[in-house]
Amino acid sequence: MTTDPSAGQAILSLSNVRKEYAGHVAVDDVDLTVSAGEVVAIIGPSGSGKSTTLRCINLLEVPDSGTVSVLGRTLDTARGVKHAELMQLRRDVGMVFQSFNLFPHLTVLRNVSLPQERVLGRSRKEADERSMALLEQVGLASKASAYPPKCSGGQQQRVAIARALALDPKVMLFDEPTSALDPELGLEVLAVMRQLADKGMTMIVVTHEIHFATEVADRLVVMSDGRIIEQGDPKAVLADPQVERTRTFLSAIRDR
Amino acid sequence: MSTSLLNDWADWAPRLLDGLGLSLKVTGLSLAIGLTLGLVLALWSSAKRLPVRLPAIVLVEVGRGMPALVMLQLIYFGLPDAGLTLETFPAVVVALSLTTAAYTSEIIRAGLRAVPSGQLEAASALGMSGGDTQRFVVIPQGLRIALPTLMGFAILIFQISALAYSVGLPELLSQAYSVGAATYRYLDVLVLAGLFYLAVTIPASWLVARLERRLNRHL
Numbered sequence: 001m002t003t004d005p006s007a008g009q010a011i012l013s014l015s016n017v018r019k020e021y022a023g024h025v026a027v028d029d030v031d032l033t034v035s036a037g038e039v040v041a042i043i044g045p046s047g048s049g050k051s052t053t054l055r056c057i058n059l060l061e062v063p064d065s066g067t068v069s070v071l072g073r074t075l076d077t078a079r080g081v082k083h084a085e086l087m088q089l090r091r092d093v094g095m096v097f098q099s100f101n102l103f104p105h106l107t108v109l110r111n112v113s114l115p116q117e118r119v120l121g122r123s124r125k126e127a128d129e130r131s132m133a134l135l136e137q138v139g140l141a142s143k144a145s146a147y148p149p150k151c152s153g154g155q156q157q158r159v160a161i162a163r164a165l166a167l168d169p170k171v172m173l174f175d176e177p178t179s180a181l182d183p184e185l186g187l188e189v190l191a192v193m194r195q196l197a198d199k200g201m202t203m204i205v206v207t208h209e210i211h212f213a214t215e216v217a218d219r220l221v222v223m224s225d226g227r228i229i230e231q232g233d234p235k236a237v238l239a240d241p242q243v244e245r246t247r248t249f250l251s252a253i254r255d256r
Numbered sequence: 257m258s259t260s261l262l263n264d265w266a267d268w269a270p271r272l273l274d275g276l277g278l279s280l281k282v283t284g285l286s287l288a289i290g291l292t293l294g295l296v297l298a299l300w301s302s303a304k305r306l307p308v309r310l311p312a313i314v315l316v317e318v319g320r321g322m323p324a325l326v327m328l329q330l331i332y333f334g335l336p337d338a339g340l341t342l343e344t345f346p347a348v349v350v351a352l353s354l355t356t357a358a359y360t361s362e363i364i365r366a367g368l369r370a371v372p373s374g375q376l377e378a379a380s381a382l383g384m385s386g387g388d389t390q391r392f393v394v395i396p397q398g399l400r401i402a403l404p405t406l407m408g409f410a411i412l413i414f415q416i417s418a419l420a421y422s423v424g425l426p427e428l429l430s431q432a433y434s435v436g437a438a439t440y441r442y443l444d445v446l447v448l449a450g451l452f453y454l455a456v457t458i459p460a461s462w463l464v465a466r467l468e469r470r471l472n473r474h475l
Contacts, residue, residue: 058381060377060381087383090380090381090382093381095378099374101372101374101377101378102378103375103378103392103397105396105400106392115379115382115383115384118384119382160378
């Protein structure tokens with residue numbers, strides 16, 4: 001793991017990304033380049049455009065302008081994105097949501113296996129083997145035949161991580177993965193994420209967990225009013241923020 | 257209640273049972289066809305673009321706005337003028353299927369819309385196609401949500417099947433009516449027919465209520 005983003009090869013970059021909702025500018029002029037194996041944490045006050053930025057990467061939100069480039073495939077969003085390009089992008093990029101979004105009518109195992117069968121064309125047997133290996137990895141092999149509503153939030157989120165990983169993404173996006181969880185359950189999820197980072201997965205994490213950001217992230221990105229206002233080594237940014245807005249935000253978090 | 261009435265009821269019961277069997281057959285067949293069409297209409301009328309979903313919306317609105325009796329008369333007595341003649345049984349099944357399709361498409365559509373949008377986002381982020389998302393994620397859950405309401409509607413269609421009397425299909429009400437015409441005991445025989453309808457609808461409603469409670473427990 002490296003703290004210098006220029007050391008690895010760029011795997012993902014956003015350039016000049018702008019997204020507006022009915023006259024309200026959610027994200028503007030965002031440039032972000034992420035290297036292979038890098039863990040980037042995005043923090044900032046609510047409404048600062050963190051989640052929108054993340055959702056612009058896998059085009060759950062299509063930016064009004066700007067380019068999204070993943071593994072050398074550059075998509076100019078203003079020109080429109082072809083279906084095949086979108087599908088390729090979604091294969092390369094996995095995502096984990098704040099509210100888990102498991103399919104409650106399917107068992108844990110089916111949740112992890114179904115996308116593999118439908119998206120990658122794996123056989124049921126192949127998919128189930130991969131699912132079980134991943135469920136083992138996130139500590140939930142014993143829950144394979146349970147239904148999500150019978151699992152705790154922390155367990156559901158770990159299943160959601162396994163479900164995304166099962167498609168062998170090259171980049172993982174986490175949108176406030178622990179915000180809906182009790183602190184203790186959040187720790188289980190953070191442990192799995194740390195494990196993933198140690199294995200060299202490229203990760204972009206929108207989070208309020210300053211501790212995780214400092215310990216695990218290689219780079220901290222601070223957003224405010226739809227823009228990136230500061231970024232750098234997490235410890236350095238936290239110790240000596242260069243921008244006033246960062247300072248007030250950090251002290252607000254620490255005061256809690 | 258005199259024993260003679262019970263004796264008469266026992267005499268009439270086999271005919272009415274034949275009629276009840278036919279009523280149930282018409283209901284079952286109409287539901288099978290109508291619910292399938294209803295699902296198709298629900299998906300069709302959920303299409304993103306207005307020109308695509310417009311025909312479905314028109315079909316649903318016409319189907320729901322037209323009284324089932326008018327639909328039946330139109331098909332049985334009206335269509336022969338346009339060169340399409342149906343026997344009573346298929347005419348009744350077609351009419352009730354269309355009414356079922358129009359009504360249940362709205363019930364099913366509401367069920368499909370009740371599936372949380374986060375799941376659609378997750379499926380989309382996983383790279384699942386729109387068709388797969390509907391098939392594996394939305395439809396199974398949407399139908400489950402709609403199930404109690406659909407079963408309530410099924411009971412209603414069973415009651416509506418009595419309209420088939422108007423085109424002479426020998427279902428439960430027709431049988432009762434012909435017994436009445438032969439014996440001039442309309443009150444007695446229609447009460448018996450009513451009891452036959454109730455023997456189906458009351459336990460069915462009870463089942464629906466139980467199902468509803470069970471499904472709610474898991475939410």
